[in-house]
Amino acid sequence: MDDKQLETLLKDSLQHSVGAQAHVLDGLENRVLEKLDHPVTETAARPWALWFPRVKLTFAFAGTALAALLIGVFIGGYFPMPFNTPAYQGVTFIVAMPEANQVAVVGDFNGWQPASLSRDSNGIWSLKVDLSPGRYEYAFVVDGVAWRPDPRADEYVKSYGFTNSVKYVNAEGETS
Amino acid sequence: MAMGESELRLIQRALNRDMEAWAQIMTNYKRAVFGIALGILRNAADAEDTAQEAFIRAYEKLHTYNIQRKFSTWLFTVTANLCKNKLRRAKFSLPLKNEHLIEGSEDPAALAAQSELQKSVRKALERLRFDYRAPMVLRFYADLDYKDIAEVLGVPEGTIKTRLHRGKQELKRMLDQEGGLTHGRQAA
Amino acid sequence: MILRSIRLDRAGKYWGTLCAICLAVAVATTLVWAATEQDVENLIDSMSISNAGKVTVKNGFLQGIQAGRLSADGAFDFLQRVATSGADLADRETVLVSIASTLLADIPVDMLVNKVVEGLARGLAMDVIAEEVAERRQTLTEVRTLLTQKGISAAKFSQTGVDAATTDIATVLENHVRSGQSPSGGTLLDQTLTTLDRDGRVSDGLFQSLSNSLSEGELAGIANNIASRI
Secondary structure, eight states: OOHHHHHHHHHHHHHHHHHHHGGGGTTHHHHHHHHHHSOOOTTSOOTHHHHOTTOOHHHHHHHHHHHHHHHHHHHHHHSOOSSOOOOOEEEEEEEEOTTOSOEEEEEGGGTTOOEEOEEOTTSEEEEEEEEOSEEEEEEEEETTTEEEOOTTOSEEEEETTEEEEEEEEETTEEOO | OOOOHHHHHHHHHHHTTOHHHHHHHHHHHHHHHHHHHHHHHOOHHHHHHHHHHHHHHHHHTGGGOOTTSOHHHHHHHHHHHHHHHHHHHSOTHHHHHHHHHHHHHSOHHHHHHSOHHHHHHHHHHHHSOHHHHHHHHHHHTSOOOHHHHHHHHTSOHHHHHHHHHHHHHHHHHHHHHHTTOBTTBOOO | OTGGGSOTTOHHHHHHHHHHHHHHHHHHHHHHHOOOHHHHHHHHHTSSSOHHHHHHHHHHHHHHHHTTSSOHHHHHHHHHHHHTSOOOHHHHHHHHHHHHHHHHTTOOOHHHHHHHHHHHHTTOOHHHHHHHHHHHHHHHHHHHHHHHHTTOSTTTSOHHHHHHHHHHHHHHHHHHHHTTOOTTSSOHHHHHHHHHHHOTTSOHHHHHHHHHHOOHHHHHHHHHHHHHHO
16 A cells, blocks of 8 residues: 555545544534533542541542552562563553453563453453553463464564564553 | 634634634534544544533633634644643543444444445554554644644654654554454464 | 551541551561572572583673662562473573573673563473574674664663663564565664654663664664574
8 A cells, every 4th residue: 555545545534533423513612611601620529538538638648559559569579570660550451352251461561471351241351550661572362272462462573483462661651 | 824814803702702702613623623632532522522621721721822823723732732631641441442332323324434444544543652643633634734733742843754654654564464363363 | 456446536547557557568578579689599509500500690690680680589580480490401501591691791681581481481392492592692682782883872871771772673673584574675774763762761862863873784684694593
């Protein structure tokens, strides 16, 4: 495919997507004007206050932070990596496999040891992992036996004759 | 391109709190703003939300808009920044869930008319990283030139050219590869 | 017991105690779970490999830990994984010596370690893994030499960045050849820059330097060498 063909396809595809969804714009002007008339202040809702009315904010945050530290240390203990890199933020591995009974992800970030994904009601499996910036090769393991590439991978590479999936994580988190 | 006389007057009226004038500006630009947000954020619910936010933010900051600039570029800058922030905060699972919503709420006739190839391109574009996807949306949907895209995204013009080039390479590669992969399954 | 003695309206005291418990457990866990350099040395000493091999492996891994390329914990886990793999002793030694020598040459070993662990997880034989490691090590060495010639080193940029660049370039070249593409196709530089650009460990400054100094011809040279080896 040459550049011209691709550009035409892109234009058409983008126009089409917008056209198909444009009905959501009906009445947008009124919705905006409504909000400009009645601004909502950001400090309005503090839902946690319902459950912990007497908790001092500082203690609540401190407790959460330390609990997170504890969990982080435990998880770090299960997946020790040889490399001295700081964990960054959650990156999600996600795949649609309604027929599978079990889906796990193996890769550079977890010593190629299966980490199980969770299934939702639509047959979509997902798992959030803390990854520091870098490049990671991985694969999905279906029902404990079948290694599959990720259709949503950033890239594919050959390894030992097999196809691995690749995920890039930049300084702001997952490249998307 | 000099701003139309009528657009200048609309902006002046809006600055004087004439809400009808702002409503007219929204009507003129809502599709473009929504389209940019949809291309970058990849789901209609977020895009509509962002479009609203963009117009609210733009109205509140209208007094900072510099008449020497193109209004559209300024408005698109507001939009692109909101999109970037939303992406940073959004949970990754959101786009995929809404993909199912999108498939259902699209106009069936429009859906049928979309060719397989267009669908593949759209899916490939959705998977592209933000740095490549944003300039492509601004160029191929909003028809901005390199200079304007650079201004909207706040990066040098040379970088925009490189990213557009690389974005196209990536798309071609993804489209090529899609032929060899089926969704979640592989021949044993 | 503790909770009963706290009155409900002293919620602050409750949270404070919880924090103290969390902190204590977290600290204790860290102290108990983390392996030390001594643990790594002891593990290597206990391995059934030649004495010469032990010396190299110890020197290499300890240097790697001290240079910040490995954590003691991670090195320990990796060595243990190899030691308990049930593989032929000679092959195990080959792999470990290979990696240790790479570390001693001040070259990053992420790619090699990942390949070993992946190979073991895929159930491949250690001699196959050893061959893979040896081949990729050669590529890493050539890439590192190239970067040094271009003045790209940890003296000018961060070690993390230069290591990442070394690994990424080697990976792109390896993948290019292994997926059947021709080294003289003229696309290596572009593919390399694309990968480097996506790697969050490569700073803008380092990327610029690489962008300015790498050439298609030089990359093709390394790729041709790979092609002749595999």
